Amino acid sequence: MRALVLEEIDTPPLCRDAEQPTPSAGEALVRIAAAALNHRDVYISHGQYPGIETPIILGSDGCGTVEAVSGDGADWVGKEVIINPSLNWGDDPRVQGDDFSILGLPRSGTFAGYVTVPIENLAVKPPHLAAEAAAALPLAGVTAWRALMTRGAMRSGDRVLISGVGGGVALFALQFAVAGGAEV
Secondary structure (H helix, E strand, C coil): CEEEEECCCCCCCEEEECCCCCCCCCEEEEEEEEEECCHHHHHHHCCCCCCCCCCEECCCEEEEEEEEECCCCHHHCCCEEEECCEECCCCCCCCCCCCCEECCECCCCCCECEEEEEHHHEEECCCCCCHHHHHCCHHHHHHHHHHHHHHCCCCCCCECCCCCECEHHHHHHHHHHHHCCCEC
């Protein structure tokens, strides 16, 4: 398969052949239809992120079709999915656990023909969304949702101040707050 691989910090990632991953127990193999660039990918490329190990296939956000599963979950095969890149969040919905990581570092990500992810990190892609739109949702959307709804416990009628609207997380937070009936 082809993949965008960061070989060395502060050098452009290279599009090259990479080994197609094989799902472990409880994982799905997803054929990527679309992946979205996130600021996180740029920060990693420039060495501005902790724990960087190269080479690494970048990409946290993605959408595709489940090609295979290992273990239970055969009903996922053939479904179009959005990938939640937040791995091993933990038991407390308010804060990430010790084993938390994000797809694309330290685990290879979505800038490839295929990626493996835990089945629990899949959501069926709504049919009204194009793959490109669905691929742009996960990292910024989940971050905004957790900040606004899980940590902030926003309710209809609340007043919400969102600074820096223009970035992906802030734009999602704005949309979620308006849809939830807040005064923004």
